[in-house]
Amino acid sequence: MKKFFVSVLLILAVFKASADEGMWLPMLLGQQVYDDMVKHGLKLSKEQLYNINKPSIKDAIIIFGGGCTGEIVSNEGLIFTNHHCGYGTIAGASTVEHNYLRDGFYAYSKDQEIKSNITVQFLERIADVTNEVEAGLKGLNWADRTKKTPEVYKAITDKAADPANGLSARIYSMFKGNQYIMYVYKTYRDVRLVGAPPESIGKFGGDTDNWEWPRHTGDFSIFRVYTDKAGKPADYSADNIPLKPKWFLPVSIKGFKNGDYAMIYGYPGGTNRYETSYGIKLKNEIENPSLVRLRDARLKYMYAEMIKDPAVKLKLSSNYAGIANYWKFYEGETKQLEKYHTYEAKQQAEQQFMKWAANKPEYQNIFSDYQKNYEAWTPYAKQRQYLIEGILGSPLAAFASSLQQVENALDKKGGKDDVKKAVAAATVARKKFLDGEDLSSDEKILATTAMMFYNDIDKSQQPADIYRDIKKEFGDLNDEATYRAWAKSVFANTMILNNAKWKEFMDNPDLATLQNDPAYAYASAFVKNYNSKYAKYYSDFVNRNNELGRMYMKGIMEMNPAAVKKMYPDANFSMRVSYGNVKSYNPRDAVHYDYATTSKGILEKYVKGDYEFDFPEKALDMIKKKDFGQYKDKIKNDLVTGFITTNDITGGNSGSPVLDGYGNLIGLAFDGNYEALSHKIAFDKDLNRTINVDVRFVLWCIDKLGGAKNIINELKLVK
Numbered sequence: 001m002k003k004f005f006v007s008v009l010l011i012l013a014v015f016k017a018s019a020d021e022g023m024w025l026p027m028l029l030g031q032q033v034y035d036d037m038v039k040h041g042l043k044l045s046k047e048q049l050y051n052i053n054k055p056s057i058k059d060a061i062i063i064f065g066g067g068c069t070g071e072i073v074s075n076e077g078l079i080f081t082n083h084h085c086g087y088g089t090i091a092g093a094s095t096v097e098h099n100y101l102r103d104g105f106y107a108y109s110k111d112q113e114i115k116s117n118i119t120v121q122f123l124e125r126i127a128d129v130t131n132e133v134e135a136g137l138k139g140l141n142w143a144d145r146t147k148k149t150p151e152v153y154k155a156i157t158d159k160a161a162d163p164a165n166g167l168s169a170r171i172y173s174m175f176k177g178n179q180y181i182m183y184v185y186k187t188y189r190d191v192r193l194v195g196a197p198p199e200s201i202g203k204f205g206g207d208t209d210n211w212e213w214p215r216h217t218g219d220f221s222i223f224r225v226y227t228d229k230a231g232k233p234a235d236y237s238a239d240n241i242p243l244k245p246k247w248f249l250p251v252s253i254k255g256f257k258n259g260d261y262a263m264i265y266g267y268p269g270g271t272n273r274y275e276t277s278y279g280i281k282l283k284n285e286i287e288n289p290s291l292v293r294l295r296d297a298r299l300k301y302m303y304a305e306m307i308k309d310p311a312v313k314l315k316l317s318s319n320y321a322g323i324a325n326y327w328k329f330y331e332g333e334t335k336q337l338e339k340y341h342t343y344e345a346k347q348q349a350e351q352q353f354m355k356w357a358a359n360k361p362e363y364q365n366i367f368s369d370y371q372k373n374y375e376a377w378t379p380y381a382k383q384r385q386y387l388i389e390g391i392l393g394s395p396l397a398a399f400a401s402s403l404q405q406v407e408n409a410l411d412k413k414g415g416k417d418d419v420k421k422a423v424a425a426a427t428v429a430r431k432k433f434l435d436g437e438d439l440s441s442d443e444k445i446l447a448t449t450a451m452m453f454y455n456d457i458d459k460s461q462q463p464a465d466i467y468r469d470i471k472k473e474f475g476d477l478n479d480e481a482t483y484r485a486w487a488k489s490v491f492a493n494t495m496i497l498n499n500a501k502w503k504e505f506m507d508n509p510d511l512a513t514l515q516n517d518p519a520y521a522y523a524s525a526f527v528k529n530y531n532s533k534y535a536k537y538y539s540d541f542v543n544r545n546n547e548l549g550r551m552y553m554k555g556i557m558e559m560n561p562a563a564v565k566k567m568y569p570d571a572n573f574s575m576r577v578s579y580g581n582v583k584s585y586n587p588r589d590a591v592h593y594d595y596a597t598t599s600k601g602i603l604e605k606y607v608k609g610d611y612e613f614d615f616p617e618k619a620l621d622m623i624k625k626k627d628f629g630q631y632k633d634k635i636k637n638d639l640v641t642g643f644i645t646t647n648d649i650t651g652g653n654s655g656s657p658v659l660d661g662y663g664n665l666i667g668l669a670f671d672g673n674y675e676a677l678s679h680k681i682a683f684d685k686d687l688n689r690t691i692n693v694d695v696r697f698v699l700w701c702i703d704k705l706g707g708a709k710n711i712i713n714e715l716k717l718v719k
Contacts, residue, residue, distance in 0.1 A: 015157040020580030020646040022378040022568045023268050025174075025181075026050040026058055027126050027288055029456070029577075030565050034237050037579045041261025043661040049577065052125055057663055060245035061265045061575065062225075062656055063121040063185070067265035070120060070223070071250060071657040073665060074714040077243030079120065079223040080698070081655030082670045083202030084223030084325075087115040088318040090196050095313055104198035106708035113224060115236050120225050121185040123575055129171060132156050133180040135141035166233035172567035176274065177550040178557070183574060187433075188225045188233045190240050195222035195708060197701045198616055205605070206612030207324050209504065211332060211674045213598045215691050216605060216641045219670040220698045222711065248598075249657055252664035252718040253696050255633045255640070256582055258595045261661040262691065264669055268571035271651030271680045274553055278347035278374040279545075280337060280681060282381060288334040290385040290456075295327035297448050298393050301441040307611055312438050319436065342682045356559055363555045370548055377541035380534045381463045390449040391526045395442050397449075399433040400496060400523040402426070403514065407524070410511045417560040420547045423506050430496065439491060447487035451480060460533070463525040467480050495518035506637050543699035580646030585689060587675045597696070598638035599623040628719070630702055631696040641697045643667060644689040658692045664718050667692035 007370060020040075024033055027050045034046050050058045058184050064070035067677035068085035072078065083090075087101075093114050107113040136152035139147045157169035166186045174181055196202060201218035209215055223571045226241045228234035256262075272279070275710055303321050306313040317658050337343065340509055350367055392398045409415055409422035453465055454477055474489075475482040495501035505513055584595040590624055607613040623639070626632075633640040645658065658667035671691040676684045703712045 001112065002314045003537065020578070020688075021648050021685060022566075022650055023271070023576035023578050023650075024568050026575060026577040027052070027313075032565050038261070040579055040581060041661045042263065043290070044663055050662065051472065057245040057249075057659070058123060060573065061123070061250050061267075061657070063267050063573075064223075064584055065118045065120070065636070067652065068654045068658040069652065071665065072225075072243075072245045072246055072263075074716070076208070076714055077225040077227075077242065077245060078248075079191075079225060079670060080657070080695075081221055081223065082668060082693075083118070083196060083219045084200075084321060084670070085655045086118075086193065087202075087321060088222065089114075089118055089193055089223075090221065091192060091314055091318050092116075094314055096314070099310070099314070099316065101199050101314060102310070104127075104201070104706065106702065106706045107193075107709070108708060108710055110242070112593045113194050116193055116223070118191040118193055118200070118223065119187050119189050120223075121187045124167065124184045124186050125575060126184070127160075127182045128179070129156050129182045129232055129381075133171070137478070140229050142543060146543050146546070156182060157419070158350065169688065171574050172574045174572075175557070175567075176553040176570070177546065178554050179569070183281040186228065186233065188224035188243065190234055190236045192224050195226050195702060195706065195711060196220075200614045200616060201701060202618065203321075204613065204615060207328065208612050209543040210325065210328050211671060211677060211687060213593055213644055213673045214601055214642070216597050216599075216601045217670070217693065218641070219693050220668055222702070224454065235249050236250040244321045245485050245654050247661070248716070249663070249665040250716040250718050252334040253694055253719060254664075255635065255636055255696070256297055256643070256660065256666060257310070258324060258580045258582055258584055261579070261646055262582050262666070263577060263646045263659045263661075264574070264649055265577050266649065266653040266656030266669070267573050269573050269649045271571040271650050273532050273570055273681065274549065274556075275346070275681050276370055276552070277343050277368050280343045280346060280435055281376060282378060283681075284334050284343065285338055286378070286381045286386055288330040290382055291389050292327060292331045293335075294393060294449065294452065295323055295384065298445050298451065299324055299327060301444040301448070302438070305438055305441045315436055316438055316441070323683075326601040327625070328653065329677055332549065332674050333680065336676065336678035336684075337681060340678065340684065342678060347684075349403075351673050352552075353555065353559070355553060359554075361463050366548055366552050366555070368671060371546070373541060373544045373548065377537055380461065380537055383457050383534065384530065384538060384700055385524055386449075386457055387454050390453055391523065393449055394446040395433065395437055396446060396491070396494070396496065396519055397523040398527075400494070400517075400519040401527045402429060403520050404524055404527065406509065406643070407511065407514055407520075410509060410514065425504055427502075427592070430502065433496075435683070439497070442504055443491050444484075444492065446579055447480075447483040450487070451477075453526075456645055461527040461529075462586065466522060466525045490518045491521065494540070496520075531679050532658060534547070567615065571650050571652070577649040580648070582643055583646050585644070585687060586685065593644070596633075596636060596640045598633070598636050598640055599628075600638060600643065606668060615706070620700075622704060628700060628703060631704070633696070639700055640694040643692055643694055644673070645692065646688065647690040648679070648683055648688065649690050653690075658690075662718075668692050668698070 029046055048056055052054050060072040062070045064085055065080045068081055070079045070081035073080050081435045091101050137148060153171045158167035158689060161167055167184060168175045169182050169184045171180055197218050204217045226240035227243050228240055234240055290647060302316050306316055354367055403426055406422045406426050409418040412418060470486050471477050495505050495517050561627055582595050584591050584593055604617060605613050606615050628639045653669050656669040657665050658669055660666050669690050669692050672679060673689040676688040679688055700709050
């Protein structure tokens with residue numbers, strides 16, 4: 001009996017939240033979790049955190065642009081989010097002559113605000129629809145269940161949707177399919193750029209400092225959401241008015257100290273805290289190393305062109321930033337998972353679960369089935385990663401592969417309307433592709449990734465005809481010069497990059513011309529090879545994993561029902577709240593990291609003219625003069641630029657508000673620390689830190705540096 005009790009404790013230690021771990025559903029906070037928040041320093045009631053009938057903090061938190069979080073900070077719909085969340089809009093509004101990305105931008109009146117393509121979503125309400133979903137899927141095996149799920153979801157969400165008023169609904173699977181919750185959102189379509197610092201502030205430290213502490217990055221941008229005169233969502237119009245929000249966040253310039261309460265609301269994109277040892281092994285040995293290696297090659301060629309020409313930098317900047325961000329993340333994730341023996345810890349927990357499940361038919365075969373499932377898929381996992389991150393990592397190849405829609409239409413008899421639609425869509429997509437295309441870097445990417453696929457992927461899994469043809473015309477397949485010559489030929493001869501040839505094809509599309517185009521022939525060969533031979537294996541693998549994951553999660557909760565109160569579902573881009581404290585840490589022996597950074601660190605890192613560590617001269621002069629105004633921190637006697645907290649966040653939380661115990665905004669979350677990059681899989685209670693930009697640094701940039709006092713005057717400052 002004692003041995004069994006120890007076993008249960010061991011497995012719950014792996015799956016139950018501890019310390020400041022947990023991305024909690026604010027609408028379903030249990031009393032135990034709320035009481036723990038109060039112990040940490042929360043001064044608000046549960047109703048102030050989330051109330052479906054009355055305004056509460058949740059009404060100030062928005063989905064920004066589909067992949068980030070933002071917060072409303074004024075009664076005129078002003079939004080704060082991260083610079084990297086607004087990066088695409090800032091770059092898109094920039095020209096070489098008016099380079100807002102390089103120089104920054106502030107609207108000194110509302111008529112100077114810049115139209116964007118961003119949308120924002122507010123959470124209106126939620127509903128537990130588990131019974132409805134399960135009723136619609138009752139009696140189905142997992143394969144049929146997977147096929148029917150979208151239909152069941154749609155039947156439920158259609159009842160809640162009201163497109164005329166901007167309302168849509170989305171169902172989220174919680175605890176790996178053991179619970180289903182529907183979120184109803186209101187989407188606003190008129191969102192305008194209000195301000196952003198120069199990139200040398202907004203991305204200070206670049207890739208070198210990415211995922212690192214100490215940090216001095218002013219990672220913020222400012223937007224505003226507009227409505228029609230009746231307060232309803234509307235397309236852009238000069239007649240629209242600023243949104244009147246249900247709730248907005250006061251902004252605190254009082255400061256804080258080590259140990260103070262910190263709470264983060266937002267939309268974390270995805271975690272897999274309940275991953276198995278098999279999943280970690282696949283990630284560590286195949287998936288992550290492949291991704292890192294392939295992205296490293298792509299980034300090298302893009303960077304080389306970006307530093308040569310400001311116009312190329314503008315063109316590639318947004319794409320480059322996205323590729324680089326998770327290149328470093330996945331490199332660090334593998335290192336941390338291995339360093340902290342996460343694989344072994346999961347194995348140990350699984351052994352204990354199997355002992356508990358030994359005489360329970362519903363659960364006893366879960367891990368033998370997991371083993372079979374991974375053994376069936378693992379031989380093909382590397383090829384899939386090399387296709388996505390390598391072959392289709394070339395923008396030309398990625399666009400060329402999309403022309404399969406045209407080929408499909410041409411291949412159908414009597415489908416003239418389909419052909420017309422397909423070629424029209426391809427022409428629109430081509431223009432977008434060409435607007436962002438840098439020929440020099442892409443040609444090198446095409447050559448290098450083709451060679452990497454040939455060298456690293458089992459020959460039996462390769463589209464043999466492609467490499468046979470390259471060898472026949474260009475030479476030795478083990479020689480880099482062969483691929484460079486081949487890529488040059490592809491770029492010179494594809495109709496995709498030749499306006500006259502493209503027009504000729506669009507005017508009279510035919511199958512042979514498309515199939516013989518060198519770029520299309522190349523890209524489609526790899527995609528067809530995967531789709532015809534391996535896609536089913538991957539689909540079967542994912543479906544079976546999901547089925548097993550649902551049962552494993554159900555078993556974990558059944559094993560100890562009392563523990564469920566301190567369990568949280570994986571992040572899935574539904575609203576969450578995490579809580580903890582401002583806190584310094586010791587990353588390794590004899591090294592201490594303070595809880596906050598100051599302007600002093602900017603001066604120490606600054607390198608004039610450097611791609612990553614340059615800084616505006618005006619800002620440097622003000623820092624040297626200690627011209628900080630009301631934004632100076634009393635404890636540090638300096639301008640605090642960033643700070644760290646113990647909060648549990650992940651991708652999607654970018655731009656999330658960091659709140660004090662009273663619900664006042666003290667910063668914006670924008671990163672995690674390198675020592676805890678295993679956080680998607682395993683939370684480290686000692687080393688995990690969220691990196692935030694101090695809101696006083698944000699306000700100093702807006703006010704003292706940017707001169708946009710009109711923005712400051714909108715805010716409710718807490719002094």
